[in-house]
Each structure stands twice: as structure tokens, then as C-alpha cells.
Amino acid sequence: MLAFKYISIHYIKYFIIILTALTMFLVGVDYLENADDLSESANLLFIYFVYTIFYAIDMLTPLSLIFAMIATKVFLIRSNSLVSFYSLGYSKTDILKPFVIVSTVIVMIFISLHAIPKFARSAEYASNIRNNREYLNPIKDMFFTHNDKFVYFSKMIPVQNAAEGIRIFSMKNNSLNEVLIASRAEFKNNFWHIKDANIIKKPTDMTFKSLGIITEEKDNIKILEGFRPKMLDQVYEGKVNYTIGDAISALLLLNSEQINTSVVRGALYKIVLYPFFVPSLIVIIFFFVPISSRFTNIYLLSFLSIISTLLIWGTFFMLIELANNKTISSEVGIVIPIFLLFVIAIFRYRKFTSIPSK
Numbered sequence: 001m002l003a004f005k006y007i008s009i010h011y012i013k014y015f016i017i018i019l020t021a022l023t024m025f026l027v028g029v030d031y032l033e034n035a036d037d038l039s040e041s042a043n044l045l046f047i048y049f050v051y052t053i054f055y056a057i058d059m060l061t062p063l064s065l066i067f068a069m070i071a072t073k074v075f076l077i078r079s080n081s082l083v084s085f086y087s088l089g090y091s092k093t094d095i096l097k098p099f100v101i102v103s104t105v106i107v108m109i110f111i112s113l114h115a116i117p118k119f120a121r122s123a124e125y126a127s128n129i130r131n132n133r134e135y136l137n138p139i140k141d142m143f144f145t146h147n148d149k150f151v152y153f154s155k156m157i158p159v160q161n162a163a164e165g166i167r168i169f170s171m172k173n174n175s176l177n178e179v180l181i182a183s184r185a186e187f188k189n190n191f192w193h194i195k196d197a198n199i200i201k202k203p204t205d206m207t208f209k210s211l212g213i214i215t216e217e218k219d220n221i222k223i224l225e226g227f228r229p230k231m232l233d234q235v236y237e238g239k240v241n242y243t244i245g246d247a248i249s250a251l252l253l254l255n256s257e258q259i260n261t262s263v264v265r266g267a268l269y270k271i272v273l274y275p276f277f278v279p280s281l282i283v284i285i286f287f288f289v290p291i292s293s294r295f296t297n298i299y300l301l302s303f304l305s306i307i308s309t310l311l312i313w314g315t316f317f318m319l320i321e322l323a324n325n326k327t328i329s330s331e332v333g334i335v336i337p338i339f340l341l342f343v344i345a346i347f348r349y350r351k352f353t354s355i356p357s358k
Contacts, residue, residue: 281341
């Protein structure tokens with residue numbers, strides 16, 4: 001218990017220091033690069049910095065957890081604490097446990113943050129502020145299908161949960177049957193609500209005796225159940241910055257419409273599975289670092305560990321981007337590499353814990 005508390009405190013301390021330093025560095029570099037493109041409005045500039053910090057935390061948290069483990073173990077070696085713990089009878093598992101448990105808890109918190117739209121979509125919001133002076137742009141000329149209906153929005157405004165210029169085309173027997181026209185719709189209680197709409201119906205009897213086209217007005221119509229504005233925005237534009245809820249909803253929706261879900265699956269895997277490469281990599285690196293600096297050059301080994309971490313992290317990012325662009329499947333790009341890293345971690349753990357500590 002003493003070793004667990006001692007190591008955990010230092011691990012969390014190094015994690016906070018490293019994450020803060022990397023975040024400030026990324027935000028500073030981003031500001032120097034984009035200062036000329038940013039709005040002069042103090043409020044908008046402040047919001048931009050907040051979203052940039054969220055984006056940096058999103059990108060750098062897994063990396064910081066691994067760097068913090070390396071820094072903590074170097075500290076334990078230099079202070080001879082690691083040798084002391086082994087001398088007191090603590091096993092390799094006892095020393096490794098704080099790193100794995102603490103990193104896993106932080107990863108779980110990190111994943112849960114992706115249920116918050118402001119955090120999950122921070123990169124998109126920051127980009128919109130930088131390019132368009134507003135954090136969420138209206139989407140124009142949207143055309144999609146839903147339950148055998150063809151839907152057109154001339155403009156959708158996700159931040160207001162509203163759409164303008166609505167046209168809904170209903171089909172029957174592979175022929176246009178009905179057209180709904182409305183100026184505005186609002187999303188409430190899982191439905192799009194239209195106050196005033198004109199409905200144009202085509203006659204079923206296409207003869208000279210038919211009544212012809214029928215036009216009627218209707219009030220308070222509910223349509224498009226489950227088509228949430230933010231989810232619709234993401235699906236239509238092919239974006240990958242989903243919240244957990246939006247990703248699950250989009251996956252269910254696209255499955256029901258028999259549409260390819262590769263991008264949505266990739267986004268969900270990135271949120272839920274990708275961060276778990278951290279505990280696996282911590283286990284692998286942990287057993288490469290010796291218990292004392294007498295056995296090898298600890299600084300050289302730490303440098304090699306950092307380089308290896310960056311290479312693995314970069315490889316994961318490359319695979320995720322390939323999956324997002326449908327070059328490879330989401331399972332090949334994310335699930336299989338995470339599983340292989342986990343298997344390697346288990347193998348190294350079993351191999352080195354079977355050897356007595358020196």
C-alpha cells in the first residue's frame with residue numbers, strides 16, 4: 001500500500017506537469033501560426049483558446065500518461081526508491097500496479113469527456129472560429145434519405161437546433177407521391193417540429209377524371225424521428241469529431257438505412273478503444289527500464305522509450321486517419337493494432353514477472 005500511494009502520487013504529479021507543458025506549447029505554437037487569421041474580438045479569441053486547449057488535451061493526454069510513467073520510473077531509479085521497494089519485498093507487479101491502475105482510471109475519465117460536445121468537437125469549433133469568425137457554421141443544401149423519404153434542408157443551424165427551407169419528398173410505388181414544403185423546422189423531444197407546412201399530393205388516378213393535384217395546409221407536424229441536428233451535421237459532412245452519444249445514434253441510424261458505417265465505427269473506436277493503448281504500452285516500456293542506473297545508461301534508455309512512444313503514437317494516428325478516409329477498415333486500422341499491443345503487453349508481463357527481481 002505504501003509503494004502504491006508513493007508511486008501514484010508522483011505519477012499523477014508528473015502527468016499533470018507534462019500534460020500542462022505540452023498543452024501550453026501546442027497552444028502557443030498554434031497562436032503564433034494563426035495569429036493573423038484570428039478575430040480581434042476578445043471574447044471570440046478567449047473561446048478560441050479554450051477550444052484549442054481542449055483539443056490539445058484530447059490529443060496529448062495518452063502521450064502524457066506514457067511520458068509521465070517514464071519520468072516517474074527515472075525518478076524512482078535516481079532516488080534509489082525502486083531498489084528500496086524491491087529490498088522491502090515488493091514485487092514487479094506491485095511496482096507496476098500503480099501505473100496501470102492510475103492510467104486506466106485517467107483513460108476512463110478521458111473517454112467520458114467525449115460525451116461532452118464542447119470537448120469532443122473542440123477541434124472543429126476552433127477551426128470554425130479561425131476560418132469563419134464563429135464556432136459553428138450553418139450547413140447549406142443538405143439532401144439525404146430517411147425511411148423512404150427524400151429530405152432537403154436549404155440551411156441547417158445545429159447551434160439553434162433548427163433548419164430552414166424544408167422540402168420532404170415521399171415516394172410510393174417508385175413514384176413521387178407527396179411533397180411537404182415548410183420555411184422552418186425545430187428539433188425538440190427527438191422530433192423535428194414544423195408549425196406551418198404546405199403539402200402537395202399527386203392524384204393516385206392519373207386520368208382526366210381525377211381531381212388533380214391537392215394542396216393543403218397543416219400545423220404542428222412532427223417528422224424525422226431521431227435525426228438530431230448535431231448528428232446530422234456530422235454524418236452529412238463526413239466529420240469524425242463525434243460525441244459518444246452522437247456516434248452511437250449515427251451508427252444505429254445508418255445501420256437502419258443500410259448505409260456504410262465505416263467512418264462512424266472508426267470514430268467510435270477512436271473514442272472508446274484507442275486510449276487503451278496507454279496501459280498496454282506502459283506495461284511494455286516498464287520492463288525495458290532497469291531497476292538501477294548501474295545496469296545501463298538510464299537517460300539513453302529513457303530517450304529511446306520516448307522515441308518509441310512517439311513512433312507508436314504516430315502510427316496509431318496514421319492508421320486512424322486511413323480508417324477515417326476509408327482506405328482501410330476501422331477494424332484493421334484501430335481494433336487489431338490495439339489488440340496486438342495488448343497481447344504483447346500480456347506476453348512481456350508474464351515473461352518478466354516469472355523472473356525474480358534483482
